[in-house]
Amino acid sequence: MKKYLALFLALVMTLALVACGSGNSGATSAPSTDSSTTTTTPAASGSTDAAPAASSGLKVGAILVGDENEGYTYAHIEGIRKAMSAAGLSDSDVVWFYNIPENEECYDKCIEAIQQGCNLVITNSYSHQQFAELAASEHPEVEVVAMTGDTALKSGLPNFHNAFNMTFESRYVSGIVAGMKLKELMDAGTVTDPYIGYVGAFPYAEVVSGYTGFFLGIQSIVPTAHMDVQYTNSWFDLQAEAQTAEALMARGCVIIGQHADSTGAPSAVQSAKDNGATVYSVGYNIDMLSVAPTAALTSSTNDWSVFYTYLFNTAKNGGTISTDWSEGYETGAVAITPLGPEVAAGTAEAVAAAEAAIKAGTLHVFDTKTFTVGGEEVTSALTFDSDGDWTNDTNEGIVDGYYHESEYISAPSFSLRIDGITELN
Amino acid sequence: MSTVERSGHEPFIRMSKRGEMLPAGKAWGIRVLGFFLSLVVSGVVIIAISGLNPAAVFATMATGAFGSAKTSWVTIRDAMTLLCIAVGLAPAFKMRFWNIGAEGQILVGGIATAACMIYLKALPAPLLMLVMILASMIAGGLWGFFPGLFKARWNTNETLFTLMMNYIAIQLTSFFVATWENPYGSNSVGIINMQKKQGWLPNLFSQGYNGDYGWNVVIVLLVTLVMYLYMNHSKHGYEIAVIGDSENTARYAGIRVNRAYVRTIVLSGAICGLAGFVAVSGASHTISTSTAGGRGFTAIIVAWLAQFNSVVMIIFSFLLVVLQKGAQAIASAYNLSQEVSQIMTGIILFFLLGSEFFVNYTIHFRGKKVAS
Numbered sequence: 001m002k003k004y005l006a007l008f009l010a011l012v013m014t015l016a017l018v019a020c021g022s023g024n025s026g027a028t029s030a031p032s033t034d035s036s037t038t039t040t041t042p043a044a045s046g047s048t049d050a051a052p053a054a055s056s057g058l059k060v061g062a063i064l065v066g067d068e069n070e071g072y073t074y075a076h077i078e079g080i081r082k083a084m085s086a087a088g089l090s091d092s093d094v095v096w097f098y099n100i101p102e103n104e105e106c107y108d109k110c111i112e113a114i115q116q117g118c119n120l121v122i123t124n125s126y127s128h129q130q131f132a133e134l135a136a137s138e139h140p141e142v143e144v145v146a147m148t149g150d151t152a153l154k155s156g157l158p159n160f161h162n163a164f165n166m167t168f169e170s171r172y173v174s175g176i177v178a179g180m181k182l183k184e185l186m187d188a189g190t191v192t193d194p195y196i197g198y199v200g201a202f203p204y205a206e207v208v209s210g211y212t213g214f215f216l217g218i219q220s221i222v223p224t225a226h227m228d229v230q231y232t233n234s235w236f237d238l239q240a241e242a243q244t245a246e247a248l249m250a251r252g253c254v255i256i257g258q259h260a261d262s263t264g265a266p267s268a269v270q271s272a273k274d275n276g277a278t279v280y281s282v283g284y285n286i287d288m289l290s291v292a293p294t295a296a297l298t299s300s301t302n303d304w305s306v307f308y309t310y311l312f313n314t315a316k317n318g319g320t321i322s323t324d325w326s327e328g329y330e331t332g333a334v335a336i337t338p339l340g341p342e343v344a345a346g347t348a349e350a351v352a353a354a355e356a357a358i359k360a361g362t363l364h365v366f367d368t369k370t371f372t373v374g375g376e377e378v379t380s381a382l383t384f385d386s387d388g389d390w391t392n393d394t395n396e397g398i399v400d401g402y403y404h405e406s407e408y409i410s411a412p413s414f415s416l417r418i419d420g421i422t423e424l425n
Numbered sequence: 426m427s428t429v430e431r432s433g434h435e436p437f438i439r440m441s442k443r444g445e446m447l448p449a450g451k452a453w454g455i456r457v458l459g460f461f462l463s464l465v466v467s468g469v470v471i472i473a474i475s476g477l478n479p480a481a482v483f484a485t486m487a488t489g490a491f492g493s494a495k496t497s498w499v500t501i502r503d504a505m506t507l508l509c510i511a512v513g514l515a516p517a518f519k520m521r522f523w524n525i526g527a528e529g530q531i532l533v534g535g536i537a538t539a540a541c542m543i544y545l546k547a548l549p550a551p552l553l554m555l556v557m558i559l560a561s562m563i564a565g566g567l568w569g570f571f572p573g574l575f576k577a578r579w580n581t582n583e584t585l586f587t588l589m590m591n592y593i594a595i596q597l598t599s600f601f602v603a604t605w606e607n608p609y610g611s612n613s614v615g616i617i618n619m620q621k622k623q624g625w626l627p628n629l630f631s632q633g634y635n636g637d638y639g640w641n642v643v644i645v646l647l648v649t650l651v652m653y654l655y656m657n658h659s660k661h662g663y664e665i666a667v668i669g670d671s672e673n674t675a676r677y678a679g680i681r682v683n684r685a686y687v688r689t690i691v692l693s694g695a696i697c698g699l700a701g702f703v704a705v706s707g708a709s710h711t712i713s714t715s716t717a718g719g720r721g722f723t724a725i726i727v728a729w730l731a732q733f734n735s736v737v738m739i740i741f742s743f744l745l746v747v748l749q750k751g752a753q754a755i756a757s758a759y760n761l762s763q764e765v766s767q768i769m770t771g772i773i774l775f776f777l778l779g780s781e782f783f784v785n786y787t788i789h790f791r792g793k794k795v796a797s
Contacts, residue, residue: 067756098757102613103718104709107635108499115495130615130711137619138635151608151615204612 058087058120058316060094061113063106063132065125067098070236071285072261076124076147079304086305087312102127110135114142120315122147122308126206129162136160143315147304148206150411152323161321163307164410166328168213169358170300172365173329174282174336175217176354177298177347178255181280182222184344185254190278194218196227197248199258199265201235203423209405209412210259213365214282214300215421218255220370221350228253230424236261242268249279255297257282266292280342287337299337306333326410329358366403371418378403383413440786452784459780463773470768475761482755489754490747500743500750502638505645506704508742510724512645512652513565513696515733516689518725519656520665521672522576526587528721529594530568530694532714534561534701536601539712542617542624542705543605553624558702565698566691568594573690577683583690591721598714605712614711626707641707648696652735665689697721730777748773 062080066073084094095116097109106128113121114135120143123132129149136144136157145161146152152162178196185191196218200207211229218225230248232240241264245256249272256279258265269281270292281292283299307325314321327333339347357363368378381397383404397403397413405414417423447455468479490500510527517524537560545553572586607615618624622634629639656662664685668675675682704716723745731737752766 068760096757099753101715101718103713103715104711105499108495111495111635112493115493126611127613127713130613134616134619134710150611154608202612 058089058093058312059116059118060089060312061097061110061116061118061121062094063097063100063109063113063121063123063128065100065102065128066236070261071263072235073098073124075285075302076304079302079306079308080122082305083308083312086309087316089312100128102131104131107131107134110144111138114139119143120311121145122311124148133157133160143321145311145321148411150409150413153409161323161325162410163311163322163325164406164412165302165304165307165333166326166406167300167302167334168209168365168405168412168414169328170302170334170336171210171213172217172358173351173354174257174298174300175214175219176221176350177336177339177343178214178257178280178282179218179221179225180344180347180350181297181342182218182225182255185278186222191254193252193254194222194225195251195253196225196255196257197245197251197253198227198229199241199244199248199256199260200229200231201260202233203231205415206412207231207259208417209414210300211257211421212371212414212416212418214257215418216365216370217354219420220354225420227257227421228424229421232260234260238262238264241265245269245281246272249277254278255280255282258284261285263288263291266296270295280340283337289338289340292340294340294342296340297343298339301335301337303333303335306331324408324410326406328406329355364402366405366414368398368401368403371420373416373418375419378416381414381416383408435791437791438788440788443785443787447784455783456777456780459776459783460773463776466776467769467772470772471765474765475759477759482759483751485755485758486747486751489752489758490750492754496750498636498638500746502641502708503750504739504743504746505638505641506700506708507720507724507727507746508738509645509648509700509703510697510720511727511731511738511742512649512735513693513700514724514728515652515693515731515735515738516656516662516665517569517693518728519733520669520685520689522573522686522690522693523584524569524572524587524690524693525584525725526568526572526590526694526721527697527700527724528717528719529587529591530565530697531701531704531717531721532591532594532598533564533568534698535705535712535716536598536701537561537564537698538624538702538705539601539605539614539617542710546618546621546623550623550627554626554706557624557706558699561698561702562695563698565701566695568698569690569692569694570687573687576690577686595714598712598716602713613713616710617712618710622710624706625710626703638707641703644699644703644707648699649735649739652696656733656735661685661688726774730781 064073064076068074068077080094095113095118097113100106100109102125106123110121110132121132121135122145123129124147126148129146129151132144132146133151133155136142136159140159143159143161145163148164149162152160182191182194186194196215198211198214200211215227228248228251230244232244234240241258241260241262245265245268248256249269256265256269261284266281266283266288269279272279273295279295280297281288281295282297285301286299288296288299306327310325311321336351354363379398381403383395383397395408403414406412464483471477471479471482489496491497510531514524514527538557541553541557541560545556548556568590572583572590575581575586576583602612602614605614606612625634626640627634628636629643630637656665664675664680667678667680668682668685672682701716705712709716727738727741727745730741748770752770755761756766
């Protein structure tokens with residue numbers, strides 16, 4: 001028994017030592033120096049036992065696939081926070097659920113949010129949608145929004161909604177930035193082959209729509225450009241995205257675009273550039289200048305606060321929330337991040353012109369005169385086909401000479417594989 | 426070694442295996458002590474990195490797992506699924522048959538369940554339930570049968586074999602997800618039978634679905650009890666114990682070892698397949714490659730910590746699920762990143778596994794006489 005006592009005492013003493021040490025440092029540096037581990041100050045306001053605020057009558061449950069360490073979810077958190085101040089919601093009006101996987105846990109959290117008094121529930125990842133729909137069907141009194149989803153229209157539930165920004169517009173504009181750089185390099189004779197690489201997440205319409213918009217932006221400046229797309233089969237995989245970017249650069253690509261959420265590709269491009277290669281990166285979601293200070297040209301990005309402000313205001317005033325919400329440059333829902341130091345001369349002007357034309361409705365990204373499929377102009381295309389019978393659920397996609405992306409259903413639906421782009425896997 | 430120690434150069438601290446098993450009370454005392462120490466260490470870590478009051482953090486964890494009737498039921502449901510897998514793994518592991526393939530066995534059980542929900546939804550509900558249970562067990566059993574047969578016939582390595590069967594099951598799941606995907610192009614099956622809820626495990630205590638998960642509890646506890654009796658009070662259970670201790674002894678005693686291998690791994694697979702049924706019909710109502718979600722591996726920890734005693738597994742499956750739910754709750758309530766909660770789970774598991782060391786080994790300090 002003495003042995004145990006000795007052992008126990010030794011352990012307790014070690015622990016006491018550790019506790020004292022950390023206690024001291026905790027007392028002197030509690031508020032701000034913990035930024036290396038987590039970026040936020042501990043906010044007690046988010047605790048679940050906060051009394052429901054009677055002020056606005058709106059209580060929001062935000063069910064998020066990641067947390068603020070992950071770019072995609074971070075953009076949503078920022079959007080919700082901005083919209084909260086715009087719509088006059090207090091901290092106690094929003095209940096946050098972080099790192100919720102795309103399985104029944106999403107449904108569980110929807111119900112938990114509703115039981116905590118939420119009358120508006122948001123999920124932010126595509127495959128959350130089925131569980132959000134189930135919760136919506138069981139709770140007709142609660143508004144449920146599945147961001148980036150595509151089944152709201154078909155579900156027929158009046159309280160179930162989808163929303164997606166017209167990201168293809170900002171991708172087109174980021175393509176113009178890349179095209180200007182490519183043209184500069186070709187005019188200088190540094191580059192002869194206008195070869196672009198694209199790190200894609202999955203072969204879904206969302207990604208196809210995005211890379212096609214990006215490519216058409218480039219082609220509007222450099223008509224001879226051609227592009228290879230390689231998929232990582234993950235939305236967020238630092239290593240795979242870096243390796244894919246390296247593989248594309250090894251093939252001779254001089255611009256690397258991406259539709260994946262990590263900084264893997266820009267970092268890989270920066271290190272190749274530092275070793276003497278002529279390569280540039282166009283990112284997604286966030287400004288990549290911190291990881292690729294000279295290689296990053298720009299990133300296409302979403303400002304989710306435009307939608308969330310609309311959503312909170314409409315819900316607060318008892319209005320009808322649109323079943324499928326989609327907006328782009330016109331209302332500032334999409335944008336590109338600040339231009340990098342090495343963009344070509346005249347880029348800012350070209351960007352401003354394209355943005356103005358998109359806003360004015362004179363420039364359509366998927367103008368059928370600007371691309372071909374199998375060498376021919378396209379006159380008809382599927383918009384949304386949920387049952388796989390190759391007929392449209394909604395309207396014909398191509399009317400008035402351009403593809404009406406995100407107009408009938410908010411989720412991107414452009415899935416034509418146009419000439420000039422090759423999918424490598 | 427021992428001669429060196431006696432010659433006056435005894436190390437300050439050394440360890441030796443306990444000659445005889447500790448009495449159960451003492452062994453459990455060590456484990457409980459380990460658990461409380463792990464809480465202390467986690468508390469220290471919480472203060473060090475976040476400056477939060479550890480008591481409040483632990484309270485939030487408890488609320489995350491048992492804060493309301495709904496969250497309690499979800500905790501119970503997930504603990505039951507984990508328990509079912511651990512109960513399935515126990516006989517194989519006790520026999521020293523390393524079944525790393527629970528993940529795959531759950532998935533094929535889930536596929537069989539989902540197939541019944543999709544194609545046989547016209548059947549009357551109780552019959553459909555029965556068919557689904559049988560189908561999932563047959564599928565899981567089949568997934569165990571092949572590694573078992575190969576082990577018995579050609580003495581193949583069951584660790585690699587069952588592990589590789591997982592990858593086949595994942596690919597098979599991908600195939601069926603693509604076959605059944607809804608809406609088309611979404612690469613997910615969606616909630617199966619959302620309208621009429623055919624093949625959904627109903628509520629036990631209330632009307633409708635997803636209100637409580639009483640039937641999950643009934644099914645899994647029944648399996649747990651039967652497994653306890655099977656392992657401790659049947660000839661088969663005795664054979665498993667003997668083979669686990671020494672295959673040669675078992676052979677010498679006239680136990681047909683190969684037959685026992687195949688029989689036990691089929692049973693193990695079948696129960697893991699049943700866990701797939703519980704996960705699909707009783708919880709997610711859909712199938713995806715993440716239906717098993719690593720629980721096939723987590724359950725190995727549960728089974729080992731409980732020393733393959735299926736009743737004790739109830740404690741450990743609850744412990745792991747409560748930790749996971751609590752970790753998520755503190756991440757959301759205090760804006761801590763997910764990693765902080767994983768660190769805590771890691772600390773607690775480290776101490777629990779560490780207590781097994783002190784259960785099995787004893788420590789000697791220099792100058793103390795070793796009690797013989």
